[in-house]
Amino acid sequence: MRILCVAEKPSIAKSIAGILAGGHPSNRPGKDKFCRNYDFQYRMPGVQGMVDMTVTSVRGHLTNADFGPEYKAWYSCSPADLFTAPIMTNLSDDAKAIGLNLRNEARNADALMIWTDCDREGEHIGSEIVAEVRKVRRNIRVMRARFSAIIDSQIHAACQNTVELDWRAADAVESRIQLDLRIGAAFTRMQTLALQNHIPALNEARQVISYGPCQFPTLGFVVDRYNKVIEFVPELFWLLQLHKTRSMSGGDPAPEDPPDQIRKVVFNWDRGHLFDKLAVEILRDLCRASPLATVDNVNSKQTRKWKPYPLTTVELQKSGSRLLRLTPKRILDIAESLYQKGFLSYPRTETDQYDKEFDFNALIAKQTADGAWGGIAQRLLDGAFERPRNGRNNDKAHPPIHPTSHANNLTGDDKRVYDYVTRRFLGSCWTDAIGTQTTVNVSVAGEKFHASGLVILQRNYLEVFTYDKWEGNLLPPFVRGETFTPTRLEMKQGATTPPKLLTEADLVSLMDKNGIGTDATIAEHIAKVIERQYVMSVKEGKTSYLVPSTLGIGLVEGYNQLNLEKSLCKPVLRRETEFRMSLICAGERTKAETIAESVNEYREVFALTNRQFGRIAETVLSYLTDPNAGQEARAVEIGEHDEDDDVDAINLISDSDSDGDSDDGGGGPARGQGAARGAGRGRGAASRGGSTRGGRGGAAAGRAAPRLDRSGPDNDGGSKDARPGSDGSGSPSCLCGEAAVERTTNKAGANQGRRFYACAKPMGDPSKCDFFEWADTANTRSGFSNGSAPRTVPAKRSVPADTDEWSSNMRSTSSWSGSGSVRRCDCDLQAVRRTSGKSGANQGRSFWTCGRESIKLRCKFFEWDDDESPTTSTRAVNSSSGGGGGGGGGGASGACYRCGQSGHWASDCTNEQRTTANASGRGSAPKRGGAKRRGSGKTRGGGSGGRGGKDDGCFRCGKKGHWSSECPGT
């Protein structure tokens, strides 16, 4: 018997072969330069004699999806046709040799064992391998080896307990591939041609204005933050501060005290600051009237600075970009090359937990040779070692990033990245830093103040992880119950400061949180929006900030003007795609259904965008030609508060008053300068925004300025500080946990005028969540197509974890538990039974999901509350929706996007009330179903409708009645 094993990448093939062979298997070159073939014999349980094994690999995906030749040229068809154009999937050019190797090796194999990574993409790559092998061995037996780490015991267990390939996961990926291609190509061609037509400069530069479901939300984040910065209106606040100068030996300083024994202690106000100047003045006067301070409490407690978590790709990119000041893409490229050289482990991982059996000692031992940290590595080996903290992520495919061997001849950025990874690894294997924190609480005339000191007792991990700073601050002695006269009591004025522009690290975080891209692609998306000239990286001091170009702002503003409920510049559509993929994985939807549904939805958005693209083009043009535009970016003061990552940083401007008349001389000038600077910047930014942004000035002025309130919980003085709208009177809570606001749908269509609940935060606020609920169905959570929030972070790499779970989910002859039993979700909480309110085949059906209250925090656990296996439920969905749907487009199990009724697609909708506004386009919109493209591109002119384009106007000159390829103007 001979089994052909295929891994996702050469390094894994080598490791697996080494483990299964129990040493060094013989190996021979394959047809591809990187993918070698390893041969050995293996004893499989239940099989007589030894099995001949060959382990080889692919290099990621084997195939690429693209349109057929008749659609490839940009003028060959209307961009709208790309939503239905056939997609061809072929071996990529650089996978030709790999395919040949697979076919050669499979010819004399009895079985194929898939060893790709255990995630959705891995299942899809597995399906590509199966397809390739079946070209020569149609009926070959396929087995899936499931492993979560390259550890001997796991690899042997995976080999001996194979499961089925997860075809649903592969289908989910397939649907994403098709959707991304159609959306990307259609929108890119449409907007590029339309903008080139409108704007000669873009035409001359032949500049591609690409659209991508990850690119545009990435751009959207940058523009949102930029808008927040320039529209920011500072708000003044006031606070009290108490100073006491004291000798370290206790008591007031004496003349013989050396200077380093004298400490100026600043006591901060427990109220933080208030936005009511009069209130602060009154409190200050009260303190002045009886200025004696009483020490209410002196509290010392042990504190610690936590050592870093194990390193994930996203964290490497974030911290690397912040600390090493390299772009995320450069960091990933360097990590990749260090991995290739054998210095680092696999650099694309979401895992921040080490496997129980991880061999730390061997890896730490390799670092004892290092001149800089060798001694520390030795101390770890000698007993200082402490297991790294566990993070919350585990992709079950790769361990956290760590050094795999010692490197002593690296230079430049390679060395800086290697050093960071290694110091972080060693730091995570040490113990937290320990210190003693002392807090002194005092009161003056009933007002409370506090000061803190820190004594670092053990630096521990800080000795090797030198990127973390922890500075001690020694307080002179204070005794509970004592009284003293403050050296000064000040009232200070400050102002809220605008958020800073995004750094690349910020953007990586935002993308990660919102599920835009994956750990391996986030950096590429950022590089892409820079390459497309939507975003510029502007260096200010040591930090690079991302500033949208006029083109980038124009595009986002243009799209925002369309008021689409699901903005193309926001992450919500991407999340829907992810959510739909998860439904395919759960067996609730089929690939065909999902693709049809998504394509239908996107095509509607496309048609709407296309018809109104003139507005977008005008907006872009206005930004590109505005002589003031682009100055804004430079005018925005960036990098001023480099040390503070807080978006709502406080800028303490000046002393507005001091403790006594005698100090006025010192406080006066400082106040004057500071106030002028703060106010000047605020007005300047606001007016710049207003002057260059035309009509938006009013809206910007009407927006509430972000307000900071750092007052303590005991704050009872500043009623003005209370945030509006947080009391939630009858409103549901949004995903941020705050009261949602009621809004009205303005998009033309069946739901125009309908009320819904959404997050109260302003548009453009990156922290605004995507909560959505119709006001009239607030108690019946509808399906995601109505906007109920899907999970925040996509399951780029998510399949069930342990073998048992895997088996129960993957085997169709399942150990599916019966109804009524208590179930536990993936968080190991008691699962909660809910009922599907969504119209369609599963309406009213009960299911079990994660027990957490917050939708945002729920795990991916999902089970139907009946006896059906996932396979059965898939069939149920198929049959019912297939019957209900019209025509060849699959079933319409969801609601029609035009009239809101279920049972038919929007294209087949006969409900005349569907168009209420926007008479210019919508009323005359031809039906999609009536004019499906068939045959070659030559026949396209005959189709009178359904594809936009010709009837919506030529993409070159904008006139109707001819295709852009036939445009007389070209």
Place this chain on the structure above:
DNA sequence: GCAAGGTC
């Protein structure tokens, strides 16, 4: 001349 996702 379009996307995003693997990997090298």
